[in-house]
Amino acid sequence: MDEMPILIERRAGYRIVTLNRPQRLNACNEAMLRALRDALSEAETDDGCRALLLTGAGRGFCAGQDLADELAKAGETSALGGVLEAYYNPLVRKLRELPFPVVAAVNGVAAGAGANIALACDIVLAARSASFVQAFAKVGLIPDSGGTWFLPRLVGSARARGLALTAEPLPAEKAEAWGLIWKTFDDGALMTEAEKLCTEFAAAPTIGLALTKRALDESWGNDLETQLDLERELQRQASLTPDYAEGVRAFMEKRKPVFGGRTVRAKPGR
Ligand code: T3D
Numbered sequence: 001m002d003e004m005p006i007l008i009e010r011r012a013g014y015r016i017v018t019l020n021r022p023q024r025l026n027a028c029n030e031a032m033l034r035a036l037r038d039a040l041s042e043a044e045t046d047d048g049c050r051a052l053l054l055t056g057a058g059r060g061f062c063a064g065q066d067l068a069d070e071l072a073k074a075g076e077t078s079a080l081g082g083v084l085e086a087y088y089n090p091l092v093r094k095l096r097e098l099p100f101p102v103v104a105a106v107n108g109v110a111a112g113a114g115a116n117i118a119l120a121c122d123i124v125l126a127a128r129s130a131s132f133v134q135a136f137a138k139v140g141l142i143p144d145s146g147g148t149w150f151l152p153r154l155v156g157s158a159r160a161r162g163l164a165l166t167a168e169p170l171p172a173e174k175a176e177a178w179g180l181i182w183k184t185f186d187d188g189a190l191m192t193e194a195e196k197l198c199t200e201f202a203a204a205p206t207i208g209l210a211l212t213k214r215a216l217d218e219s220w221g222n223d224l225e226t227q228l229d230l231e232r233e234l235q236r237q238a239s240l241t242p243d244y245a246e247g248v249r250a251f252m253e254k255r256k257p258v259f260g261g262r263t264v265r266a267k268p269g270r
Contacts, residue, residue, distance in 0.1 A: 064112020
């Protein structure tokens with residue numbers, strides 16, 4: 001029987017999703033893409049899930065599309081557009097929209113769509129031995145899965161073009177120095193640090209974090225006036241959550257706040 005293409009571990013307040021085709025550096029075949037889609041949807045509908053950790057089994061994070069899979073067949077002009085429409089684009093959208101932080105723990109090479117799936121996560125942590133490769137140029141494709149959107153925004157035009165046009169691997173520490181990712185850790189410490197962060201997120205004011213994700217994402221398309229209006233509206237929503245009341249109360253009482261997360265609902269508008 002085939003191995004499960006992804007593994008899901010349920011922890012207190014968060015889930016770990018592990019891409020699990022280590023013999024192919026966790027390259028995505030159709031079964032994996034479907035399983036990943038279902039895992040994200042399940043996490044979204046579980047109010048007890050307040051963070052998600054995405055990582056890879058073995059020595060790689062994800063080598064992008066499995067080039068040996070039916071999905072990658074060349075020669076049919078509409079085929080790859082259809083694959084993006086059916087799988088990769090919804091995946092990237094979902095990662096951005098999930099109502100809690102998504103942490104990528106990039107344990108090894110992240111190539112092609114695998115690199116850009118990592119960049120679609122809210123926080124990218126990487127092992128010192130990991131690297132990011134916009135491998136598309138080597139096989140005659142363009143960076144997809146949001147690559148052409150994330151790269152220039154994260155590292156600027158010159159570096160985005162260099163990475164995309166040469167497919168040169170970017171080592172994790174340089175990726176951190178360039179602002180492509182959040183932090184790098186020694187290989188042996190990566191998962192401990194990633195889980196520590198998810199544990200913190202699992203006790204955080206989740207609705208406030210979800211609204212923060214939205215404000216940051218929408219800022220790319222907004223001028224300052226529009227963004228100020230958006231901040232006013234989202235802050236109004238945040239201030240109506242019991243977690244805001246608890247945060248202020250806990251501060252005044254000089255104690256640690258106990259946030260309800262996603263199970264708390266905003267009071268009616270005012
Ligand atoms: O449908 C569509 O195609 C549209 C969507 C496209 C999105 C994309 O992601 S296109 C880009 C696809 N990915 C790539 O082009 C990356 C291909 N892989 C590599 O360039 C290298 O493997 C790496 C730079 C990632 C790592 O190199 P290295 O030397 O550490 O490992 P390796 O020996 O190349 O790979 C190990 C094994 O994994 C090897 O299998 P083997 O020889 O031991 O049986 C290799 O063939 C396999 N593998 C790695 N990447 C893929 C793969 N098999 C299938 N597809 C892969 N993408």
